[in-house]
Amino acid sequence: MQNFDYFNPTRIVFGEDTIGRLSELLPSGARVLVLYGGASAEKNGTLAEVRAALAKHDFAEFGGIEPNPSYETLMRAVGQVHREQRDFLLAVGGGSVIDGTKFVAAAALFDGEPWQIMEARGENVTRALPLGSVLTLPATGSEMNNGAVITRRATHAKLPFHSQHTFPRFSILDPRKTFTLPPRQVANGVVDAFTHIIEQYLTYPAGGLAQDRFAEGLLQTLIEIGPRALAEPHDYEVRANLMWVATLALNGLIGAGVPHDWATHMIGHELTARYNIDHARTLAIVLPPMLQVRRDSKRAKLLQYAQRVWGITQGSEDERIDAAIERTRAFFESLDVKTRLQDYAINAAALDDLIAQLEAHDMTALGERQDVTLEVSRRVLEAAL
Amino acid sequence: MQNFDYFNPTRIVFGEDTIGRLSELLPSGARVLVLYGGASAEKNGTLAEVRAALAKHDFAEFGGIEPNPSYETLMRAVGQVHREQRDFLLAVGGGSVIDGTKFVAAAALFDGEPWQIMEARGENVTRALPLGSVLTLPATGSEMNNGAVITRRATHAKLPFHSQHTFPRFSILDPRKTFTLPPRQVANGVVDAFTHIIEQYLTYPAGGLAQDRFAEGLLQTLIEIGPRALAEPHDYEVRANLMWVATLALNGLIGAGVPHDWATHMIGHELTARYNIDHARTLAIVLPPMLQVRRDSKRAKLLQYAQRVWGITQGSEDERIDAAIERTRAFFESLDVKTRLQDYAINAAALDDLIAQLEAHDMTALGERQDVTLEVSRRVLEAAL
Structure with a gap:
């Protein structure tokens, strides 16, 4: 096991009818800015519940944070924070809104042009406004970690940052x-x-x-409940498990003391930045060929994944690995998530551009062994066509 | 899933050669009291490393915290804290030392007679001195939770308390x-x-x-590494996994949103308080008969445990449950931990006394359904003979 630091001070308040507890979770006297996305938080009643819970607090609102939240939009929120002297940020939405709120929290107190935060991946963040969240979309794990991914529309740049100062104080x-x-x-x-x-x-x-074991348990749970979450949208138990699993998937716990890859994400980010494909859909495109192309360096874990997650025990090593990768692709497709570049009308002519973007963003040595060069990324994208 | 709050702000600093980081983890200017147990922390060099790391800090020491730490001993530490105006407590040892340090932290700032903390199970704790720990014994999980168990020798009382104020700030x-x-x-x-x-x-x-899945994964890991931890005491990987698993076993994570039992612990505490049997050994005595006696109310989970943890799939339901309980007992015995009261020279004549102690400590409705009455506890103890 590798040495590690694990620290996660976010309080999770989980369950039915918990939004009413907002008032007890906020610092007394806080001047709150509520940040949200599009119409859905309004339509599904979440914003109304939040407003009711904040009735006795000083709060204002900033709406319109888009999927793949943009620097351009978020800087307007920073302006509002400064104008109105807001001192607590409350994100109401999914990962995009929470990520965006983390950026606003850090940017509002940053000395200098805030895009420098992204360029330094957050290492230059020394303080941030406190923030909390009310989660409406289980997916990114942003509700219980200190990371965020922000896009700059003007330059097609989509970059991550982390800081010890941007953990939510609480997430409901x-x-x-x-x-x-x-x-x-x-x-x-x-x-x-x-x-x-x-x-x-x-x-x-x-x-x-x-x-x-934890990672395998979370994967098994997603395989079990993923299709049910689509088929039975009002099944509380299914949605509760999906919500908690998505949080546990990226709160630092399963990654403590072990190597990380993230090459699939980095290549996926370029697809989103260039073609505006949903983040998750880029992952579904990139992951299967990523595993195929890197099957030798990942061999031992691919075999463990095949056996423990998919129950594949028959056949040669390569047959088991092939089967596990195909089961992974089939799982994504079973959720109606397409897994080929051609499904998004992207063909081989686009690859040079994507590789150039990876190079421009210093994504030239990705993966747990830093051996995913631009050449490897090209082979992955070719296999993704 | 049940509604839950999950909050755990303890920073874990895990791995080789991490004690040297103590200085960066302590508040600057802290007046530290180092608390430890017997001779082992001195003998194995841990205390020497701690002293070296604290060379530039103001610190004093309090040794002699015993297994099943006693109110009587800990109140002497409280006296030292007050006399020397210590403002940060550093526990160096296992669960007993860390538990004891939590009590000292709360007692030092408590208005009233500190045993009231135990009588109220910590609900009357409104503040505590900050504390950290250097763990030397993987077992209790105290290094990453806010609970402690304290014994009052004079009255043979062994009681737990919890408080939001007694999480360690960090544990190495x-x-x-x-x-x-x-x-x-x-x-x-x-x-x-x-x-x-x-x-x-x-x-x-x-x-x-x-x-x-998490609980099953931790159990499987313990089954895999338990015997190896005894056979290969210098295997770093085995000890690292044992240490992290023991922490994860009781840091609030696997218990969030699900029912808890704890009847085995409560009965075990009486055995320790009355006969001074090691805490873990009381659990090994009580757990197998506890599962036998309550097999009907635990049937569904016993079958899941049999299948997922022990791989038992053959036989009738009752045969599978019997096999799982026997595998559990055999696992404990394989570690040279005896599992019968008679192994500790306790016979049926002792039962009235133990039941009276349970009654005196209000342990009359234990377990996830509060249906472990004194009568059920008696049947468990009878089956443990």
């Missing part, structure tokens, strides 16, 4: 708030959480026995 | 510090962690799919 997870999500977003959430787990698990054996 | 886990542990303590640690998991898992199905 009420599974009922997910009942009205469009099926597309639910499916995206399942794929996103699944891939988060794979990025921290499917590398090489590192002796993290509990971490492996 | 260096697996090498466990290499010199006596085999008896290693075996006790495995049994203690195993039973912690069972208390939060083997109740009734509550729809916590990830919690179940």
